[in-house]
Amino acid sequence: MPRDTLADVSDETLLVLYANGDPEASRRLTARLAPRILGYAMRLLADRAEAEDVTQETMLRLWQTAPKWRSGEAQVSTWAYRVVTNLCTDLRRARMRRPAVTLDDAPEVADGAKSVVSRIIETDRMTALQDALSQLPDRQRQAVVLRHIEGMTNPQIAQIMEIGVEAVESLTARGKRSLAALLAGRKQEIGYDESEEEEA
Amino acid sequence: MMTENDDLDRLFAAAAEQQAHPSDGLVGRILADADDLQPKPATRARTAPRPGWFATLADWFGGEMSLAGMSMAALTGLYLGIAQPVPLTGLTNLVTGNATLDSLDLLPSNGALWTQE
Numbered sequence: 001m002p003r004d005t006l007a008d009v010s011d012e013t014l015l016v017l018y019a020n021g022d023p024e025a026s027r028r029l030t031a032r033l034a035p036r037i038l039g040y041a042m043r044l045l046a047d048r049a050e051a052e053d054v055t056q057e058t059m060l061r062l063w064q065t066a067p068k069w070r071s072g073e074a075q076v077s078t079w080a081y082r083v084v085t086n087l088c089t090d091l092r093r094a095r096m097r098r099p100a101v102t103l104d105d106a107p108e109v110a111d112g113a114k115s116v117v118s119r120i121i122e123t124d125r126m127t128a129l130q131d132a133l134s135q136l137p138d139r140q141r142q143a144v145v146l147r148h149i150e151g152m153t154n155p156q157i158a159q160i161m162e163i164g165v166e167a168v169e170s171l172t173a174r175g176k177r178s179l180a181a182l183l184a185g186r187k188q189e190i191g192y193d194e195s196e197e198e199e200a
Numbered sequence: 201m202m203t204e205n206d207d208l209d210r211l212f213a214a215a216a217e218q219q220a221h222p223s224d225g226l227v228g229r230i231l232a233d234a235d236d237l238q239p240k241p242a243t244r245a246r247t248a249p250r251p252g253w254f255a256t257l258a259d260w261f262g263g264e265m266s267l268a269g270m271s272m273a274a275l276t277g278l279y280l281g282i283a284q285p286v287p288l289t290g291l292t293n294l295v296t297g298n299a300t301l302d303s304l305d306l307l308p309s310n311g312a313l314w315t316q317e
Contacts, residue, residue: 019239026234034230039220052226059230063237122214129211148212180208187207 011076012069019066026063033077034059036150037084043145044088046134054091058083074159081150081160085142092138132182140175147172 006014006028014032017025037058041051058080065079133141142161146152147168152160157168222230258264280288 018234021239023235023238026231026238030227030230030234034222034227035220038222038226039218042220043215051220052223055222056226056229056233060233060237063234066237067239125211126215126218129215148209149215151216176205176208180205183208183211 012071015062015066015069015076016071018063019069029062029076030059033062033080036077037080040081040145040150041084041088043130043133043149044085044138044141045091046130050091054084054087057087075156078156078159081146081152082162085160088142089138128183128186129179132179132186135182136175136178140171140178143168143171144175144179148176 006017006024009017011029011032014025014029018029034055038051038055041054041058042048045051045054061083062076062080133145136144139161143157146157146160147154154165154168154172157172158165161168163171258267261267261270284292
């Protein structure tokens with residue numbers, strides 16, 4: 001199918017096209033899903049190399065699932081997040097924890113117009129956030145990242161984590177409280193002063 | 201005045217704006233996997249044509265030469281049975297038991313020797 005006609009089609013349609021042999025569909029799906037999967041995996045693992053492995057494995061499973069994908073059963077992105085969540089849980093259980101992300105590992109800031117100083121401040125904040133996230137229990141971290149960074153709804157998170165909506169609400173609330181406590185000691189590092197508040 | 205929760209919400213918002221960029225190597229590996237696993241359009245497999253009834257029959261009888269020999273023998277037998285050529289009639293009668301001594305002339309040219317005067 002020509003490139004421009006694939007721009008607006010759903011992930012599920014792209015998956016069906018892939019299963020039918022369309023060579024462009026896999027590029028489109030990769031461009032849409034890989035950055036989201038990689039970002040989520042990096043938040044959970046705090047390790048870019050491991051997150052890349054998880055991203056490749058998740059996409060591999062997606063390709064394998066494509067021919068038997070059952071339409072309407074789940075969103076492709078929800079399915080992918082669930083696979084990532086499970087893979088990351090397995091990885092964290094199986095491997096010794098490595099140090100949290102370094103400055104080089106932190107996701108790149110897309111806005112190139114920011115000044116060097118503000119970019120350094122932003123990177124410090126992200127590093128502090130990542131450090132705090134890494135100290136949360138697995139389930140709390142997954143719920144908080146999905147809710148507050150990936151922007152998922154509670155029912156979507158419930159599907160991904162295979163738990164009830166109430167359990168999601170509890171996990172995100174407790175996770176957020178724990179994060180606030182962990183970051184309280186680094187207020188100087190992450191604090192937004194009044195001038196920034198006005199800019200925002 | 202900002203609260204801790206405000207700070208946290210702004211941190212979350214800043215984190216959400218960031219997008220991870222998969223390296224070219226990772227994208228290449230993902231697409232290579234996709235290519236390997238993508239179902240290919242079905243192509244009709246080229247298979248040997250099924251043997252015809254004659255070839256099957258020939259196989260049963262040990263090949264085409266054998267079948268040709270048997271066919272010739274069968275046709276010859278049919279011809280002999282229908283035409284019944286004269287030289288074979290006596291032999292046929294012997295086989296079928298229709299021959300009698302009266303009609304069988306074993307030494308026709310020496311008949312004069314047996315006559316009594």
